Amino acid sequence: MVQHAPSLGRAAGHTSAQRLRGIVGWAQRNGLFFALLIIVVFFATRSDRFLTLTNLHVVLLQVAVVGIIAVPGAMLLTAGYVDLAIGSIAVLGSVVFGELMNAGWSAAPASLIALLVGLGWGLATGYVVAYLGFSPVVVTLGGLAGARGVAEILSQGFTKYGFGSGFAQLGNGEFLGIDTPVWIFLLVFLLGSYAWYQTPLGRHITAIGAERAAAHSLGVATRRIPFLLYGASGLAAALGGLIVTSQLDAASLSIGINLELSVLSAILLGGVSFTGGRGSLFGVLIGVLFIGALDNGLVQMNVGPYYQRAAVGLALVLAAALDVLYQHLDRIPVEASETAESDARLAAGKGGAA
Amino acid sequence: MSDRPVAGDVVMTEPASARLERAPVLEVRGISKRFGAVRALHDVSFALYPGEVAGLIGDNGAGKSTLVNIIAGSLQPDSGQIFVDGVERHFESAAQARAAGIETVFQYLSLVPTLDMAENVFLNREIFAFGQLGRWLRWMDKAEMRRQTSEGFSRLGLTLPSPRTKVAALSGGQRQAVAIARAVIWGGHIVVLDEPAAALGVKQTEIVLSFIERLRAHGVACIFISHNMEHVMRVADRIILMRLGEKIFDAPAATTTAPDLVALMTGAISARTV
Numbered sequence: 001m002v003q004h005a006p007s008l009g010r011a012a013g014h015t016s017a018q019r020l021r022g023i024v025g026w027a028q029r030n031g032l033f034f035a036l037l038i039i040v041v042f043f044a045t046r047s048d049r050f051l052t053l054t055n056l057h058v059v060l061l062q063v064a065v066v067g068i069i070a071v072p073g074a075m076l077l078t079a080g081y082v083d084l085a086i087g088s089i090a091v092l093g094s095v096v097f098g099e100l101m102n103a104g105w106s107a108a109p110a111s112l113i114a115l116l117v118g119l120g121w122g123l124a125t126g127y128v129v130a131y132l133g134f135s136p137v138v139v140t141l142g143g144l145a146g147a148r149g150v151a152e153i154l155s156q157g158f159t160k161y162g163f164g165s166g167f168a169q170l171g172n173g174e175f176l177g178i179d180t181p182v183w184i185f186l187l188v189f190l191l192g193s194y195a196w197y198q199t200p201l202g203r204h205i206t207a208i209g210a211e212r213a214a215a216h217s218l219g220v221a222t223r224r225i226p227f228l229l230y231g232a233s234g235l236a237a238a239l240g241g242l243i244v245t246s247q248l249d250a251a252s253l254s255i256g257i258n259l260e261l262s263v264l265s266a267i268l269l270g271g272v273s274f275t276g277g278r279g280s281l282f283g284v285l286i287g288v289l290f291i292g293a294l295d296n297g298l299v300q301m302n303v304g305p306y307y308q309r310a311a312v313g314l315a316l317v318l319a320a321a322l323d324v325l326y327q328h329l330d331r332i333p334v335e336a337s338e339t340a341e342s343d344a345r346l347a348a349g350k351g352g353a354a
Numbered sequence: 355m356s357d358r359p360v361a362g363d364v365v366m367t368e369p370a371s372a373r374l375e376r377a378p379v380l381e382v383r384g385i386s387k388r389f390g391a392v393r394a395l396h397d398v399s400f401a402l403y404p405g406e407v408a409g410l411i412g413d414n415g416a417g418k419s420t421l422v423n424i425i426a427g428s429l430q431p432d433s434g435q436i437f438v439d440g441v442e443r444h445f446e447s448a449a450q451a452r453a454a455g456i457e458t459v460f461q462y463l464s465l466v467p468t469l470d471m472a473e474n475v476f477l478n479r480e481i482f483a484f485g486q487l488g489r490w491l492r493w494m495d496k497a498e499m500r501r502q503t504s505e506g507f508s509r510l511g512l513t514l515p516s517p518r519t520k521v522a523a524l525s526g527g528q529r530q531a532v533a534i535a536r537a538v539i540w541g542g543h544i545v546v547l548d549e550p551a552a553a554l555g556v557k558q559t560e561i562v563l564s565f566i567e568r569l570r571a572h573g574v575a576c577i578f579i580s581h582n583m584e585h586v587m588r589v590a591d592r593i594i595l596m597r598l599g600e601k602i603f604d605a606p607a608a609t610t611t612a613p614d615l616v617a618l619m620t621g622a623i624s625a626r627t628v
Contacts, residue, residue, distance in 0.1 A: 199492040200480040203473045207466045214464040218478045219449060278468045 032269060032286045036293060043297030050300045057179065063292035064181035065240040066262045067285070071192035072232035074267045074284040075201075080209040080276025081129065081136045081226050085121070085143025086237040087259030088151070093118045093238030095151040098160030098251025107167040115238050121147060122234020126227035144260065152253060161250035171246030181243045188236065189285060196281045201225070209276025265312050266291045268319045271326070278326065290315070377440055379404050379575045380425070380456070380544050385434030387420055394420040395431070396599045402544065407566060407576040409590030409607065411583070413619050416596040418579055422546055425577070426458035427451030438544070457542025461549050463533045467522035471514065472496075472503040474521055475536045506539035511568055527558030531565045538574055545569070546577045551585055563589050583612040595619060 044051040069086050076083055093114040100110035125143055128134045173180040196202035207215035208222050216222045237256075244255050270287030272279030291312065298308045378401035387395040395417045402408055412418050423429040425436070427445030436443050438454045445451045448458070465474050476499045482488040483495035503517040512531055514524075521529060530550050537545050547566065551559040566576060566589050580586050586593065586607075593610060595603035595618055603610075603618055617623045 198494060200478070200494060201492075203469055203477065203480075206468055207477055210468045211464075211466045213462065214466055215477070217448065217460075217464050220478050277466075 047300035064185040067185040078279035084140040087256030088147035089237035090241030090256035093241035118238020119235040123231040126230025130227040381437040409586035412596030417599040457537030458546040472517035527561030
């Protein structure tokens with residue numbers, strides 16, 4: 001083949017690398033989307049009920065809470081941080097709400113206090129992690145145990161229930177045929193996309209996660225941004241907790257168990273690097289839908305819950321493999337001809353200037 | 355800054371006396387700095403003129419990086435003055451030095467590989483669309499930033515792939531060129547380059563050195579720090595040699611040779627005998 005001629009070796013290498021980068025770049029942008037399509041088609045052939053409008057509602061309703069929390073979660077992970085406490089903050093928000101309702105408060109102020117507790121927990125976490133430099137994994141692992149512990153102390157293990165029809169609208173209401181939690185997810189996702197793609201926040205988050213020192217030297221707020229993101233994560237977790245509370249009409253202590261697992265799975269499947277520095281919010285949306293379709297499809301096929309866990313586990317290992325692939329692809333040089341030309345021009349420029 | 359009079363090659367051929375008649379862009383006078391008992395810098399003075407590349411050399415511990423950090427605003431001197439364009443400045447941070455037009459490109463480059471070139475060039479200096487409303491909404495004008503990046507590169511004579519190309523896909527020399535170009539695009543008319551070719555191969559080094567040579571034509575003054583005598587002799591118009599915290603040699607590059615400089619650096623000979 002011509003490509004093996006020595007003189008063309010370098011250029012040919014670039015060209016095929018270029019083509020490979022093109023293919024995998026496309027797969028990177030669309031791969032998970034097609035994986036989603038494949039499992040949708042697969043489940044549709046296995047179950048008559050999978051591809052129905054009713055089931056679509058169910059899937060969206062199932063993923064709404066995970067999706068709401070995954071938006072700030074994806075930003076944190078891209079910036080190189082992680083929040084493992086979200087499930088526990090969700091139950092804490094729920095219990096705070098339940099106790100206040102039990103004490104005779106009305107739903108609106110009780111919800112507000114529950115959200116503020118989530119925000120406060122997140123900001124406190126953000127302060128010790130971002131400003132004091134404590135390990136994010138260790139601190140939020142502490143939060144995972146601690147926030148649930150506080151919830152258990154507050155409730156003394158008793159589940160409060162019966163919050164009235166007004167509050168039930170948060171989890172069960174619908175508007176234009178779409179469930180309220182799905183609307184909230186949509187709103188959070190749109191706000192997140194605006195912040196990520198149209199404001200400097202997205203690139204600053206990426207810079208913090210990829211090259212912290214460089215970001216800092218250019219004046220990027222390397223401490224304030226993660227601090228505020230932890231606040232947003234706590235707020236979203238408490239909101240998620242309230243939605244589930246409304247759906248159950250009970251401030252149950254079972255709320256939020258393994259929620260961090262679902263949220264992180266969706267984020268990582270969406271192509272966010274666990275070490276930070278690379279990620280996209282659109283990818284995370286697909287990741288959230290993928291997890292929802294997988295869970296729902298396996299239920300439709302009457303596969304037990306143990307298998308669902310195993311399937312998510314397998315998907316995560318695949319996501320880790322893709323992450324390694326992406327890292328290699330990022331480093332493939334681009335446009336051989338242009339590069340060579342610029343090198344030649346640069347070299348020529350030196351002769352001209354002398 | 356881009357439209358400042360082109361000094362170009364004239365600078366190199368002008369006699370020293372003619373050079374002195376023009377105002378220096380940067381002048382440091384009597385800079386001293388101690389770290390506890392260690393005398394890092396003692397009474398260092400020099401001036402830098404538009405379009406001039408000054409090679410700053412010296413052995414490890416000669417005080418080069420202390421001097422550079424003081425000029426970059428990251429360190430404050432114990433005594434001495436810094437003048438930029440004839441105005442005395444007291445830098446309390448790197449941001450203040452940058453605002454005065456001194457851009458320092460450190461070895462680690464301050465580039466984010468997972469962002470594209472335009473995103474890197476405008477990192478934390480984003481341009482917003484729709485005037486006041488856009489600034490309030492922080493709505494970026496991405497097309498304008500890409501356009502200005504391309505335009506800046508081509509004005510400096512750099513041919514690079516599309517500004518949407520991720521920095522991770524660039525070669526080492528191209529990354530250096532992007533970092534230096536960013537400094538110049540951002541109005542740095544004094545660029546401090548800390549070992550820009552330290553970790554590069556021959557071809558990549560060539561990209562960087564020839565780019566530095568071409569910055570002259572844009573009136574950019576450079577302080578070029580390197581251990582590599584060959585690189586210094588090639589790009590520098592003037593050599594400033596540091597030893598044990600003092601400036602012991604400062605003369606046009608044409609008047610000296612690499613072996614002499616090495617001897618001076620190591621203290622084998624004193625400046626008077628050169």
